[in-house]
Amino acid sequence: MTEQKIFPAPSVDPETKEFWAATNENKLLVRYCNSCESYHHYPRTICPHCGSDDTSYKQASGTGTIYSYSVMRRAKEPYAIAYVTLDGMGISMMTNIIDCDFDALEIGQSVKLKFSPTTSDDVRLPTFTPA
Amino acid sequence: MSINGKAYIAGAFEHPVRNAVDKSLAQLHAECAKGALEDAGLTKDDVDGYFCAGDAPGLGPLALADYMGLKLRHVDSTETGGSSYLVHVAHAAEAIALGKCSVALITLAGRPKAEGMATGTAPRDYGASPDVAFELPYAPVITNMYGMCAMRHMHEFGTTSEQLAWIKVAASHHAQHNPNAVLKNVVTVEDVVNSPIIADPLHRLDCCVISDGGGALVVVSPEIAKSLKRPLVKVKGAGEAPKHQMGGRVDLTYSGAAFSGPAAFEEAGVKPSDIKYASIYDSFTITVLMQIEDLGFCAKGEGGNFVSDGNLISGVGKLPFNTDGGGLCNNHPANRGGMTKVIEAVRQLRGEAHPAVQVENCDLALAHGTGGSLGTRHGSATLILERE
Numbered sequence: 001m002t003e004q005k006i007f008p009a010p011s012v013d014p015e016t017k018e019f020w021a022a023t024n025e026n027k028l029l030v031r032y033c034n035s036c037e038s039y040h041h042y043p044r045t046i047c048p049h050c051g052s053d054d055t056s057y058k059q060a061s062g063t064g065t066i067y068s069y070s071v072m073r074r075a076k077e078p079y080a081i082a083y084v085t086l087d088g089m090g091i092s093m094m095t096n097i098i099d100c101d102f103d104a105l106e107i108g109q110s111v112k113l114k115f116s117p118t119t120s121d122d123v124r125l126p127t128f129t130p131a
Numbered sequence: 132m133s134i135n136g137k138a139y140i141a142g143a144f145e146h147p148v149r150n151a152v153d154k155s156l157a158q159l160h161a162e163c164a165k166g167a168l169e170d171a172g173l174t175k176d177d178v179d180g181y182f183c184a185g186d187a188p189g190l191g192p193l194a195l196a197d198y199m200g201l202k203l204r205h206v207d208s209t210e211t212g213g214s215s216y217l218v219h220v221a222h223a224a225e226a227i228a229l230g231k232c233s234v235a236l237i238t239l240a241g242r243p244k245a246e247g248m249a250t251g252t253a254p255r256d257y258g259a260s261p262d263v264a265f266e267l268p269y270a271p272v273i274t275n276m277y278g279m280c281a282m283r284h285m286h287e288f289g290t291t292s293e294q295l296a297w298i299k300v301a302a303s304h305h306a307q308h309n310p311n312a313v314l315k316n317v318v319t320v321e322d323v324v325n326s327p328i329i330a331d332p333l334h335r336l337d338c339c340v341i342s343d344g345g346g347a348l349v350v351v352s353p354e355i356a357k358s359l360k361r362p363l364v365k366v367k368g369a370g371e372a373p374k375h376q377m378g379g380r381v382d383l384t385y386s387g388a389a390f391s392g393p394a395a396f397e398e399a400g401v402k403p404s405d406i407k408y409a410s411i412y413d414s415f416t417i418t419v420l421m422q423i424e425d426l427g428f429c430a431k432g433e434g435g436n437f438v439s440d441g442n443l444i445s446g447v448g449k450l451p452f453n454t455d456g457g458g459l460c461n462n463h464p465a466n467r468g469g470m471t472k473v474i475e476a477v478r479q480l481r482g483e484a485h486p487a488v489q490v491e492n493c494d495l496a497l498a499h500g501t502g503g504s505l506g507t508r509h510g511s512a513t514l515i516l517e518r519e
């Protein structure tokens with residue numbers, strides 16, 4: 001087991017503070033548009049698909065698949081950046097795949113949510129690990 | 132209403148410097164401006180329109196108009212990253228067509244090398260941009276973002292590292308003739324795939340160079356172009372298109388060139404098979420491959436085959452590209468390759484490229500730029516230029 005990575009804390013603004021507050025309860029919220037009945041990410045008040053402001057958060061199941069990834073080999077501590085497509089939501093989010101064998105990662109691989117600590121006590125970061 | 136034939140590129144200049152430790156940023160802009168105006172046979176007092184992007188210091192056109200002593204009636208600081216300067220050519224043509232200016236100066240300069248910037252491996256903080264909180268903690272850098280595009284392309288279409296390597300090989304064949312190129316050695320497919328991986332699946336030699344310097348262009352009205360002594364390079368068509376994550380419906384297999392390309396071809400009234408020379412944005416080998424597909428030089432997914440076996444080498448293949456050595460070998464000033472794309476297209480159309488890489492009867496050229504990141508959000512811009 002490697003030491004748990006502490007991620008840099010994201011900058012929280014008034015529009016996204018509910019999203020980040022939920023991370024401290026290990027919940028991943030995804031913004032849903034009640035008008036066009038579709039999800040989007042990162043969260044906005046006004047739906048980027050249809051322009052409606054009738055949007056609200058729903059909790060993601062926390063499972064998904066790797067859409068694409070790239071292991072940053074030329075870094076002090078190599079890491080795997082990825083887009084993960086969230087099951088049943090039709091959207092992909094940027095994340096890191098953690099606690100994994102970098103050489104065994106594959107596009108299409110199933111992954112599950114695993115929150116990581118950040119430099120802020122108030123915010124955790126949604127990361128993923130092989131399911 | 133169209134810009135086809137409404138403006139001409141009369142001046143073009145690429146700064147020969149590649150490490151500008153002894154020059155200021157404003158000085159580089161001004162030296163590029165002077166070079167392009169002298170190339171056109173004009174002076175700064177002829178300039179009435181000025182265009183610059185995010186590489187300019189301070190309040191962009193205000194700071195540099197002050198520094199250079201320009202008296203202007205039209206300014207434009209459209210910022211779409213490395214593709215800005217192709218957009219500027221199109222916007223200059225629009226402004227000239229409407230009579231808002233008649234001599235438009237466009238400059239680019241930067242000194243990432245002198246400043247020791249870790250261009251490819253350090254995350255960039257775009258401040259208050261709304262995406263930053265949801266991306267920056269994961270350490271997206273230029274190389275792993277383009278790496279994700281390449282990984283997906285390989286997954287969907289079977290593209291290989293060897294095929295991508297052919298793009299660098301072609302650029303290096305051209306760069307050997309450019310005395311100013313950062314990398315002048317011809318490399319092989321083996322050299323590329325045996326160079327160290329930076330971010331999967333991109334090797335060091337899949338990446339462009341990091342260099343200081345800059346360039347400038349002068350876009351003028353037809354009347355002024357015809358009064359000058361330079362060959363006539365006409366702006367025939369242009370297209371621009373931002374592409375992004377589409378609210379999370381991420382698709383890394385194509386770029387905004389899929390929109391800017393067809394728009395430019397339609398305005399110019401020509402098709403991809405008519406193009407004799409192409410300047411294609413080459414921050415990475417994968418950038419070139421995706422754009423060649425999106426611009427319609429081959430079908431989506433066929434790019435790997437298309438670029439192989441020297442097909443991009445002047446005098447050898449069907450689509451001579453980046454005959455100055457491109458960003459991959461020659462120059463990527465300010466981490467923004469759009470300006471040099473237009474400059475080499477102008478050289479080709481004038482017959483002023485190096486004789487070893489000059490395309491015969493080069494009367495129709497395309498220049499294409501990508502700014503920002505193909506992995507997140509980027510601005511694509513396409514120009515079609517014709518020698519008259």
Ligand SMILES: [Zn+2]
Pocket residue numbers: 033034035036037038047048049050051052
């Ligand atoms: Zn909607």
